[in-house]
Amino acid sequence: AQSVTQLDSQVPVFEEAPVELRCNYSSSVSVYLFWYVQYPNQGLQLLLKYLSGSTLVKGINGFEAEFNKSQTSFHLRKPSVHISDTAEYFCAAADQGAQKLVFGQGTRLTINP
């Protein structure tokens, strides 16, 4: 069964600095990968997804992620963060043909002025 590990529970960064949120998944079969963002007291919003094709995926709000099959990773990056990026970020994965999405534990991104 698929499992997802987000390697950092909290990531503090300064405003306008770059950030990387790390995510590893377990399954070696064909997989769909997603990043979601949850702002305080809100639901989850899709940032980006990888289904197939180019390993570099661009999403909303200036975020991008790179699929690395050999490392079974799907790290999220942003070159310059803003205060408004403060939120909880979730990586999720599903094996193709599976009925459910499995989430990582979440990474809290805190932006300091």
Add this chain to the structure above:
Amino acid sequence: DTAVSQTPKYLVTQMGNDKSIKCEQNLGHDTMYWYKQDSKKFLKIMFSYNNKELIINETVPNRFSPKSPDKAHLNLHINSLELGDSAVYFCASSQGWSRGYGYTFGSGTRLTVV
């Protein structure tokens, strides 16, 4: 119009009570889900329905009973509420899993059992 709407947004109730949470989606999606987010923000799937048919039931106590009257609605009824049921419950829907659309989430229902 909200794509996936849940009611109520907040629910405070006493132990032992029975309560329901409602979910509706206007996206025309075939599949709907209930997820539970615990105090540590961990998200775990509870149930999934596809065209009113239960397809996932993840080791959830039978005090929890989902009901899908049509493919646009998936309600969650909880009997004999316990303190450990306190969490945020999210409803979600998806277009068609094989296409990898991912989910559209509702804004959540924060359940507090006292």
